[in-house]
Amino acid sequence: MEIGNVEEWISCQIDVGSLGRRIEKRGGDKGAGMMESQWITEYSHANVMDKRPRKRARVNWDVTAAAPPPKVLYCAQQVANRCGPNQLFASSYYSEEIPRNASPPWRDDDKDGHYVFAVGENLTSRYRILSKMGEGTFGQVLECWDEEKKEVVAIKIVRSIHKYREAAMIEIDVLQKLAKHDIGGNRCVQIRNWFDYRNHICIVFEKLGPSLYDFLRKNSFRSFPIDMVREFGRQLLESVAFMHDLRLIHTDLKPENILLVSSEYIKVPDYKLWMRSTKDTVLFKNLPKSNAIKLIDFGSTTFGHQDHSYVVSTRHYRAPEVILGLGWNYPCDLWSVGCILIELCSGEALFQTHENLEHLAMMEKVLGPLPQQMVNRADRSAEKYFRRGVRLNWPEGAASRESMRAVWKLPRLQNLVMQHVDHSAGDLIDLLQGLLRYDPSERLKAQEALRHPFFAGVPRRCGYAL
Numbered sequence: 001m002e003i004g005n006v007e008e009w010i011s012c013q014i015d016v017g018s019l020g021r022r023i024e025k026r027g028g029d030k031g032a033g034m035m036e037s038q039w040i041t042e043y044s045h046a047n048v049m050d051k052r053p054r055k056r057a058r059v060n061w062d063v064t065a066a067a068p069p070p071k072v073l074y075c076a077q078q079v080a081n082r083c084g085p086n087q088l089f090a091s092s093y094y095s096e097e098i099p100r101n102a103s104p105p106w107r108d109d110d111k112d113g114h115y116v117f118a119v120g121e122n123l124t125s126r127y128r129i130l131s132k133m134g135e136g137t138f139g140q141v142l143e144c145w146d147e148e149k150k151e152v153v154a155i156k157i158v159r160s161i162h163k164y165r166e167a168a169m170i171e172i173d174v175l176q177k178l179a180k181h182d183i184g185g186n187r188c189v190q191i192r193n194w195f196d197y198r199n200h201i202c203i204v205f206e207k208l209g210p211s212l213y214d215f216l217r218k219n220s221f222r223s224f225p226i227d228m229v230r231e232f233g234r235q236l237l238e239s240v241a242f243m244h245d246l247r248l249i250h251t252d253l254k255p256e257n258i259l260l261v262s263s264e265y266i267k268v269p270d271y272k273l274w275m276r277s278t279k280d281t282v283l284f285k286n287l288p289k290s291n292a293i294k295l296i297d298f299g300s301t302t303f304g305h306q307d308h309s310y311v312v313s314t315r316h317y318r319a320p321e322v323i324l325g326l327g328w329n330y331p332c333d334l335w336s337v338g339c340i341l342i343e344l345c346s347g348e349a350l351f352q353t354h355e356n357l358e359h360l361a362m363m364e365k366v367l368g369p370l371p372q373q374m375v376n377r378a379d380r381s382a383e384k385y386f387r388r389g390v391r392l393n394w395p396e397g398a399a400s401r402e403s404m405r406a407v408w409k410l411p412r413l414q415n416l417v418m419q420h421v422d423h424s425a426g427d428l429i430d431l432l433q434g435l436l437r438y439d440p441s442e443r444l445k446a447q448e449a450l451r452h453p454f455f456a457g458v459p460r461r462c463g464y465a466l
């Protein structure tokens with residue numbers, strides 16, 4: 001089967017009426033059948049949008065690169081035992097060495113529809129698999145060698161399940177639109193190519209470094225210095241402004257979806273930590289050598305022409321209008337940016353919760369009471385979070401004492417920032433108060449945030465074509 005472009009592909013694969021629906025989280029759809037034969041085609045883009053599930057996938061970024069030439073066939077567990085916990089070979093095999101340019105033997109996907117591969121194998125005759133870089137809800141991201149361009153690339157191999165294949169086509173569409181307008185290519189990850197291989201949509205990207213989340217984690221959740229946070233914030237807001245100018249809402253901004261362009265880092269003394277420790281020796285922390293970042297993961301991106309009602313964003317970065325069912329639009333991205341900036345300054349996610357009422361109580365603890373007009377408009381499913389439609393049902397509605405403690409221990413925004421930031425705290429607090437305004441119509445827009453005094457004196461990146 002060979003298909004010429006995305007429009008055709010989509011008309012074959014998608015019931016157009018289903019484009020507005022949100023795809024539910026993992027599982028439940030093992031029915032997507034394997035295609036009869038392997039087919040590979042390169043395509044252009046179409047204008048369709050959909051929603052997709054998400055997760056907090058967290059994997060190592062500094063794993064050892066390509067393994068020595070494969071000799072024996074192992075199952076994933078055996079490989080993990082041989083290689084130790086820091087090397088990523090999940091759902092992969094070592095196989096007998098295969099002739100150059102030859103396809104690996106056909107193997108069934110794993111039970112979740114993930115492509116089963118061996119390091120060193122070909123992925124089409126053009127790409128050779130070097131290592132596994134990451135995994136998300138949608139599939140695996142592999143580091144590969146592009147034989148044609150003679151460069152290392154990152155290839156997202158999407159699970160062979162219909163809804164993920166649909167969502168991948170929408171991601172490709174968005175990526176192509178972004179690439180067309182992002183002249184310097186420095187805001188969002190660049191798509192290089194895409195193809196359909198053994199029923200897996202494969203998206204080829206430029207290879208980037210670790211995510212800001214990966215970096216925080218590898219640094220034992222020690223915060224970034226404020227000047228670096230300022231630079232990350234500026235670039236992040238420029239990328240968001242760029243997307244909003246194109247009428248696109250990312251909807252899943254989080255540290256996992258912000259990648260450093262380079263993996264290089266330096267070790268610097270951490271005097272703050274040293275002063276607090278009882279040890280004589282100086283303690284060190286890692287800092288990225290370059291602070292250039294780019295956005296990834298556009299599978300949840302949608303058009304901003306009208307308010308949307310389904311639930312979006314990873315929990316910790318989800319705006320109050322989404323939780324209250326008030327309808328959301330561009331401002332939901334700015335709320336996420338506010339949460340991200342706090343996380344980069346403090347080292348930890350601000351709203352660490354998995355439950356709506358607790359989440360709203362945390363917001364009130366950090367930011368003050370929700371505006372009455374938002375409470376009045378809460379949809380039927382959110383009414384239960386309020387007492388007589390006036391105030392939050394908290395702490396009365398708390399699920400446990402532990403939940404009450406989690407809310408109670410959170411500081412006010414001002415105190416939180418002052419605990420972690422030694423200079424520029426006043427400007428940062430003011431910026432965050434603008435980004436975390438409850439009412440989306442009053443929240444700072446990306447361009448307005450870029451003009452905030454917190455960013456004064458920091459040079460802006462050059463323009464883009466609309």
Ligand SMILES: Nc1ncnc2c1ncn2[C@@H]1O[C@H](COP(=O)(O)OP(=O)(O)OP(=O)(O)O)[C@@H](O)[C@H]1O
Nearest residue numbers: 055134135136137138139141154205206207208297
């Ligand atoms: N271009 C890239 N260069 C380097 N690593 C990448 C690249 N793209 C993705 N990754 C790695 O792969 C991981 C998964 O990628 P991505 O978020 O696009 O997948 P996903 O399945 O859409 O995830 P999610 O479940 O969050 O929607 C990322 O967190 C990152 O670690």
